[in-house]
Every structure is written in C-alpha cells, then in structure tokens.
Amino acid sequence: MTAPAIELRHVSKRFGSVIALNDVSMTVNAGEVHCLLGDNGAGKSTLIKILSGVHRPSAGEILVEGRRVDFRSPRDAAEAGVATVFQDLGLIPLMSIARNFFLGREPVRGVFPFRRFDKDHANAVARQALIDVGIQVRDPTQAVGTLSGGERQSVAIARAIHFGAKVLILDEPTSALGVHQAAMVLKFVIEARLRGLAVILITHNINHAYPVADRFTLLNRGTSKGTFSKAAISRDEVVRIMSGGEDMAAVEREIADLLARVR
Numbered sequence: 001m002t003a004p005a006i007e008l009r010h011v012s013k014r015f016g017s018v019i020a021l022n023d024v025s026m027t028v029n030a031g032e033v034h035c036l037l038g039d040n041g042a043g044k045s046t047l048i049k050i051l052s053g054v055h056r057p058s059a060g061e062i063l064v065e066g067r068r069v070d071f072r073s074p075r076d077a078a079e080a081g082v083a084t085v086f087q088d089l090g091l092i093p094l095m096s097i098a099r100n101f102f103l104g105r106e107p108v109r110g111v112f113p114f115r116r117f118d119k120d121h122a123n124a125v126a127r128q129a130l131i132d133v134g135i136q137v138r139d140p141t142q143a144v145g146t147l148s149g150g151e152r153q154s155v156a157i158a159r160a161i162h163f164g165a166k167v168l169i170l171d172e173p174t175s176a177l178g179v180h181q182a183a184m185v186l187k188f189v190i191e192a193r194l195r196g197l198a199v200i201l202i203t204h205n206i207n208h209a210y211p212v213a214d215r216f217t218l219l220n221r222g223t224s225k226g227t228f229s230k231a232a233i234s235r236d237e238v239v240r241i242m243s244g245g246e247d248m249a250a251v252e253r254e255i256a257d258l259l260a261r262v263r
Contacts, residue, residue, distance in 0.1 A: 003066030005030045005198030011060035020046040024224045026217045028198045036202045038219035052084035053077035081166030085156045093145030101126040103244040128161045150181030169200045
C-alpha cells in the first residue's frame with residue numbers, strides 16, 4: 001500500500017498557556033484535494049505553519065511519504081517537496097513574472113565573477129510553465145503587479161509545480177477574488193491534482209471548497225471534528241460542523257428574539 005503524501009499524527013501546538021491545536025490527525029494522498037475547513041480562529045493558520053516549517057509542533061509527528069520529518073524551517077519543508085502558497089503569495093509586484101517565478105533560484109550564465117541572470121531562459125521557462133497550468137501570459141517580462149489576483153495565484157502555483165512540489169498547500173487562495181478569478185484558481189487546483197500532487201486547500205468558504213474537494217478535515221477551536229469524504233457528508237452538514245451547530249442555533253434564537261421585540 002502506498003504511503004500518504006503527507007500525514008499528521010496527533011499534532012498539538014501550544015503558545016504558552018494557549019492551545020492553538022489539540023491532537024489533530026489527518027492524511028493527504030497523492031492525486032487528492034484535501035480541504036482543511038474551519039471558521040476564523042479554528043487553527044487553520046497554525047496548522048499551515050506547522051506543515052510549512054514555520055512552527056514546530058509541541059507534540060505529535062509529521063510524515064512525508066511514510067518517512068518521519070522534523071521541519072525546522074520553511075527551507076526544510078520545501079526540500080521535502082512541501083510547497084506553501086500563502087495569502088500574500090510571496091511575489092514582488094514591481095518585479096517581472098519571470099523574476100518572481102525564479103525568485104531565490106535564479107538561472108545564471110557566464111563565468112564567475114561575471115555571472116548574470118539568464119533572462120532569456122527564465123522568460124521561456126516561466127512562459128511554458130504557465131501554459132502548462134492553462135494560462136497564457138502576455139509577456140513574461142511584465143510586472144507581476146499588473147496581473148489580476150487570479151493570475152498572480154497561477155504564477156505562485158505554477159512555480160510550486162515546476163520546482164517539484166509533491167504537496168501543494170494553498171492558504172485561502174480565493175478569499176480576495178471575484179467569482180471569475182476564484183473559478184480560475186479552482187481550475188488550477190484541479191490541474192495540480194491531475195498532475196498527481198497532494199493538494200491541501202485551506203479555506204472557510206464551503207462554496208469554493210465543496211466542488212473541488214475529495215475529502216474534508218473540519219477544524220473548530222483548534223480540534224479536529226473529523227475527516228470525511230465528499231460522498232459521506234453534505235454541504236449543509238459541513239457548514240454546521242464548521243460553525244459549531246450549537247453556537248449558530250443560539251445566535252439564531254437571539255436574532256429571532258430581537259426581531260420579535262421590534263415587531
């Protein structure tokens with residue numbers, strides 16, 4: 001049996017007396033979109049930072065393809081094939097698409113000490129990598145800041161795929177996008193899945209998650225409420241667990257009481 005692309009076993013994270021995550025386990029397989037869902041404060045950001053090497057867990061373990069790993073930095077995670085696209089994307093708006101694509105991995109030509117950035121190679125590779133994920137750029141030398149939000153996401157995703165990511169973590173990739181741009185990003189998510197990547201999609205928007213997800217792990221107040229296949233759970237049930245059904249019911253009762261007083 002093939003080992004999961006990435007696995008968390010009983011992971012907890014404490015910041016002093018604050019428990020941000022408590023005994024969270026999940027597995028993500030290659031060729032799967034696994035949505036990590038939860039409202040604000042559910043622990044999604046902390047879990048992302050553990051997976052990407054920003055934080056080390058207080059307890060529990062992380063396995064990549066069945067091998068236990070100890071990420072001490074984001075570089076460790078990247079070298080293990082775990083790429084994270086954060087909300088800020090890590091792109092520099094005034095730099096070109098190609099320069100952003102190769103940021104930190106710049107191809108050079110010439111002999112030391114006269115080496116220089118090989119812009120022709122970078123432009124050609126960046127253009128083809130974006131074509132491979134389904135987007136045509138007008139000019140790879142144009143500034144990233146001139147692109148739409150969806151196109152910027154595509155640059156970050158294409159970069160992760162090109163540099164050999166096995167696990168692609170997307171942090172709220174559609175949160176600031178309109179309907180058309182969000183649909184574009186979700187198409188790229190499916191493209192990554194079809195290429196055999198394990199995709200972890202972090203969001204609080206069930207309408208974006210449900211169409212593309214194979215499985216869901218639901219977080220609420222730092223604890224896992226379980227992992228479910230799409231066939232095993234309805235959209236409404238996902239929303240109920242995410243929001244905390246009892247809390248929402250209490251809020252709805254309070255609103256009904258207020259409206260009754262107005263009448």
